Amino acid sequence: MILTLASAFIITIVYINKDKPEKREKLYEINATHGGLTQMIASYLVRPILESALDRYIEKHGLAEYLEEITQQKEEEMINFYEITEGSGSKVFCGQEVLLQMYKVSNNLATLLPTDVNLKIGQDYLKEVSLGVIGMKEGGERVVTIAADDNKMSFNSYYIKLIEVKDKYPDSVNNLMIFNDLINKTGKRVKCGDEISVQYSIKRHNGEYIIKDQIVQFKVGDKKIPLAIELGVVGMRAGNKRTVLSPPDLLTGILIKEIDFDEENISIIDLSLNSTIEK
Known part of the structure; x- marks a missing residue:
């Protein structure tokens, strides 16, 4: 009974709930x-x-923090790429202007965009496409896929060939060494084009402070601050800290132009991302 x-x-x-969507709050x-x-x-x-x-x-x-991190990473996967040819020329970084050949593939149809497409990495015009170019080398070919909606149910795909990096950075950018202190593992990552606030300190190779606990607000990729800081913040999360070992020539710029840096040894930069990322 x-x-x-x-x-x-x-x-x-x-029967009452059979046609109602399930409410999910679990990880x-x-x-x-x-x-x-x-x-x-x-x-x-x-x-x-x-x-x-x-x-x-x-x-x-x-395990809650781990599951939240996995969920957050899944949400951030709006841009993916498949490498066709690696290339052998200069590598693309945030803020650079590049010359591309592009095909947009949508609904199984390929559309040739203007033969010479000039993009500045991280700017509003085709911003997501440009972010998919980061890391490419001149002569390289890549397919970039971008989610067309927040639900990631449809995608736009682009075939991209990198013809030229127009405003090349010093070769020493490849020698930047970045070490993370992951306090927050689930916040949104800094992308090229984001507006952020960062606290920074700069020390000589022997640990002596040159600049201590200064705050700067900037748009990543605008090239208004030293490259060591600008490239050093990409991928950080709010509240996280980083240590960057920088070659001397990547610390020149308007922000700290009057400082007498060691021109022969690396400098040590401590970074802390203060603000929520603005879009």
Whole structure:
């Protein structure tokens, strides 16, 4: 009798909610495809028990932060690429102007964009496409895919060939060494073109401070601050800290032009991202 009443109650609840979308607030998902009445009843009976056990396990082993990080990384995967040819010329970094040959592929149709496409990495015009060019080398070819909506249900694809990097950075940019102190692993990452506020200190190679605890606000890629700081913040998350070892020629610029830097040894830059990223 009790089992009959319980079954009737569950069937009633299932019927009422069968066309309603499930409200999900979990960091995981239990696959519960309803193949029939028995499966539906089992789902409503068993799922809360499984979720309770999983929640206790996650809390006990401190996995919540890890799951949140994985979820955040999935949300950020709006731009992906597939390397066709690596290339052998200069490498593309944030803020540079590049000359590209591009085809846009949409609905199985390829459209040749203007033969010579000039883009500045991180600017509003085709910004997502330009972000997909970062890391390419002259002569290289790449397919870049960009989510066309927030749900990532449709994508635009571009075939890109990098013809030329017009405003080349010093070769020493390849010698920047970046070390992360990951305090916050789930915030949004800094991208080229973001407006941010950063606290920075600069020390000589022996640890002696040259500049200490200064704050600067800037748009990443505008090239109004030294390259060592501008390139050093890309990929940081709000609240995180970084240490950058910089060659001397990457610390020149308007921001610190009057400082007497060591022209023979590296400098040590401590960075802390203060503000939420503005778009």
